[in-house]
Amino acid sequence: MSIAAKANALWEYANPRKFLATSERVMPFFWVTSLACIVVGLVWGFFFTPDDYKQGSTVKIIYLHVPAALMAINCWLMMLATSLVWLVRRHHVSALAARAAAPIGIVMTLIALATGAIWGQPMWGTWWAWDPRLTSFLILFLFYLGYVALWEAIEDPDTAADLTSVLCLVGSVFALLSRYAVNFWNQGLHQGASVMRAAAVTGADTEEKVSNIYFYPLLLCIIGFVLLFIALVLYRTGTEIRARRIKALLARERVNG
Amino acid sequence: MIPDLGKYADTVLWSYAASIALLVLLIVFSIARGRKVRTEMEKVEQRMTRNG
Amino acid sequence: MIALLLRDLKLAFRAGGGFGLGLAFFLIVTVLVPFSVGPQSSLLSTIAPGVLWLGALLACLLSLDRLLALDWEDGSLDLLATAPLPLESVVSIKALAHWLTTGLPLVLAAPFLGVLLNLPAPGFFWLVISLLIGTPAMSVIGTFGAALTVGLKRGGLLLSLLVLPLYVPTLIFGAEVARRGATGMETQTPLLMLAGITAATIALLPFASAAVLRINLR
Numbered sequence: 001m002s003i004a005a006k007a008n009a010l011w012e013y014a015n016p017r018k019f020l021a022t023s024e025r026v027m028p029f030f031w032v033t034s035l036a037c038i039v040v041g042l043v044w045g046f047f048f049t050p051d052d053y054k055q056g057s058t059v060k061i062i063y064l065h066v067p068a069a070l071m072a073i074n075c076w077l078m079m080l081a082t083s084l085v086w087l088v089r090r091h092h093v094s095a096l097a098a099r100a101a102a103p104i105g106i107v108m109t110l111i112a113l114a115t116g117a118i119w120g121q122p123m124w125g126t127w128w129a130w131d132p133r134l135t136s137f138l139i140l141f142l143f144y145l146g147y148v149a150l151w152e153a154i155e156d157p158d159t160a161a162d163l164t165s166v167l168c169l170v171g172s173v174f175a176l177l178s179r180y181a182v183n184f185w186n187q188g189l190h191q192g193a194s195v196m197r198a199a200a201v202t203g204a205d206t207e208e209k210v211s212n213i214y215f216y217p218l219l220l221c222i223i224g225f226v227l228l229f230i231a232l233v234l235y236r237t238g239t240e241i242r243a244r245r246i247k248a249l250l251a252r253e254r255v256n257g
Numbered sequence: 258m259i260p261d262l263g264k265y266a267d268t269v270l271w272s273y274a275a276s277i278a279l280l281v282l283l284i285v286f287s288i289a290r291g292r293k294v295r296t297e298m299e300k301v302e303q304r305m306t307r308n309g
Numbered sequence: 310m311i312a313l314l315l316r317d318l319k320l321a322f323r324a325g326g327g328f329g330l331g332l333a334f335f336l337i338v339t340v341l342v343p344f345s346v347g348p349q350s351s352l353l354s355t356i357a358p359g360v361l362w363l364g365a366l367l368a369c370l371l372s373l374d375r376l377l378a379l380d381w382e383d384g385s386l387d388l389l390a391t392a393p394l395p396l397e398s399v400v401s402i403k404a405l406a407h408w409l410t411t412g413l414p415l416v417l418a419a420p421f422l423g424v425l426l427n428l429p430a431p432g433f434f435w436l437v438i439s440l441l442i443g444t445p446a447m448s449v450i451g452t453f454g455a456a457l458t459v460g461l462k463r464g465g466l467l468l469s470l471l472v473l474p475l476y477v478p479t480l481i482f483g484a485e486v487a488r489r490g491a492t493g494m495e496t497q498t499p500l501l502m503l504a505g506i507t508a509a510t511i512a513l514l515p516f517a518s519a520a521v522l523r524i525n526l527r
Contacts, residue, residue, distance in 0.1 A: 046273070051263065058265045064276040107283045114279070115272040122268050142474040146467075150457065153467050162524040163457055167471065170453065170517050174475045177506065181478040184502070185485060228280075232287060239291040242298045249301045253308075 014091035016241045023234040030231035037224030045217035052214075061119045063218055067225035068111035072140065075105035075229065079147075080172050083165035093237065095161035096244065098168065100236035102148050104229060109141045132182045139178045143171045157244060310398055313389075317406035320379075331368040331411045332418055338364040339422040350427045357426035358436055358487030364422070365415045365440055366480055369447045370472060372411045374465045376403060376455040377522075386459075390526050396519040404445075404452040404515070412444030428491060435490020439503060443483035446507040449514050450475045456518040460525045478506055 045063035052059035079098040086095040116134060117127045128134065150167055154160035342360050343353060380386040389399050419440055420433050428436065454472035458464035482503040489496045 042273075056263050056265045057269050060269050061272045064272060068276065104283065107279050111276045111279050114275045118268055118272040118275065122265055139474055139477055142470075146471040146474060149467055149470055153458075153461055153464075159460075159524055159527065163521060166517055166521050166524075167457060170514070171474070174478065177478040178474070178481075181481040181502070184499070185481045232284070235291055236287050239287070239294050242291075242294045246294065246298050246301050249298075249305055253301075253305065 014093050016093055019093050020238055023238055027234050030227050034224050034227030034231055037220050041217045041220030041224055049213050058119055061115050063221045065115040067222045068108045071225050071229050072105055072108035072112050075101050079168050083168040086161055087165050096240035097237045099151050100240050101233050102144055104232050106144045113137055130186055132186055135182045136179045143175055313402050314406055331372045332414050334371050335364050335368040335415055339425055354427040354429050357428040358432055358491050359484050361419050362484040368415055369411055370469055373451040373455050374468055376407050377459045381459050396522055397515045400452050400518040401515045404448045408445050408448035412448050416440040431493055432491030435496055436487045439483045439486035442503050442507055443479050446479045446510045449510045453514050453518040456521040
């Protein structure tokens with residue numbers, strides 16, 4: 001550990017051993033609270049909220065759709081942050097955390113797309129529309145796929161971490177660019193229907209747009225998804241650290257034997 | 258028990274089923290791989306300590 | 310720098326690869342489109358700008374894996390990395406050579422293929438303009454993708470997977486210019502956006518490509 005790392009308590013967790021020990025200690029808390037939040041939020045939302053006057057019972061899909069969409073984006077942001085940390089400070093845990101998070105992001109994007117498609121079928125009369133928001137998510141999905149594929153393709157772990165980090169940085173810029181390009185390309189035939197979701201995602205004016213009956217279980221689900229994401233990232237990063245250690249041990253064995 | 262979902266019952270139930278299935282799959286795969294890697298690491302570590 | 314550019318151009322011409330193949334691919338894609346969607350000329354003229362843009366993009370993509378791979382295999386990339394010329398300029402030159410041998414021929418061929426697809430008369434000008442402005446961005450982005458996958462044995466498919474999402478903004482604005490031009494709408498906004506993307510990628514992306522190449526050459 002460098003002196004700079006010792007100076008700052010946060011960087012201590014960049015030590016894999018320390019990370020494993022701490023994450024092992026806090027993980028049960030995240031698992032339990034996240035599952036509790038999701039179960040309570042979903043049950044509350046599913047059984048105890050009224051139907052929307054316009055969307056009928058499909059409004060209940062919001063409790064899965066919005067948290068998943070939110071996490072799909074936040075997951076990429078987290079990967080961007082950890083990639084930067086890896087590039088600047090060369091902490092292995094950081095790079096491995098980004099790798100561990102990517103499949104979670106893929107699943108979240110899939111959930112958001114799937115629930116959106118299932119919801120869109122009766123509401124918009126089509127499974128899929130080239131609405132800007134949908135299209136952006138599809139593009140985000142492609143970015144995730146490329147990122148994971150690059151990790152899988154490269155043998156040397158440090159090279160893989162470097163290359164995927166740069167891809168993540170460049171990809172972020174282009175993903176943002178695509179978002180605006182897509183907005184320009186098709187200014188949202190279904191804007192009216194997505195106003196509610198837009199408001200819910202931006203959060204700021206949530207309470208005005210989504211009434212309180214829906215808001216509290218939704219908030220609970222969002223918290224649950226965030227906690228679940230943290231639990232999964234901690235767990236999967238631990239797995240990556242161990243896989244990395246196996247690789248290092250085997251390499252040493254080959255040299256010695 | 259199940260609330261009246263009206264004409265959109267299929268829609269709601271399918272999206273819940275799909276999402277929960279995806280989440281469960283993600284968790285199951287993560288834990289399965291985690292277990293496998295953990296036991297393998299212990300195996301390799303033991304072999305290393307035995308062989309010096 | 311100029312020597313490097315000339316060398317790359319000479320190699321491209323002599324090997325015949327990127328130069329001819331890209332054009333041939335563009336031609337074949339364009340010829341296949343009427344077979345797949347039917348020969349109605351009204352339908353063809355509606356989709357012509359988009360099809361031509363997509364064809365040019367795919368033709369460009371096809372030639373990317375040769376962009377750095379040959380130099381990687383014979384070791385001249387290592388020499389270039391240790392040369393006094395900064396790697397950033399090397400990748401810029403590479404991108405320029407790729408554009409001159411692949412992008413520019415595509416731009417020049419596009420109007421002739423536009424005839425095949427019954428492109429409306431005002432569309433020709435805008436198609437050429439949009440491709441002329443858009444293809445440099447495709448070469449530069451492609452160089453980044455090629456630099457990412459240069460050391461890999463089966464990098465070709467991965468390269469497409471990585472580069473295609475990055476092409477989305479260029480394709481959207483470029484095809485939008487061509488489409489609006491063909492239907493006589495105003496094209497200024499997407500044209501400016503397209504030019505902005507091209508300028509920004511030319512200015513910034515070589516740094517990323519060079520960084521990636523340094524990692525791969527380690």
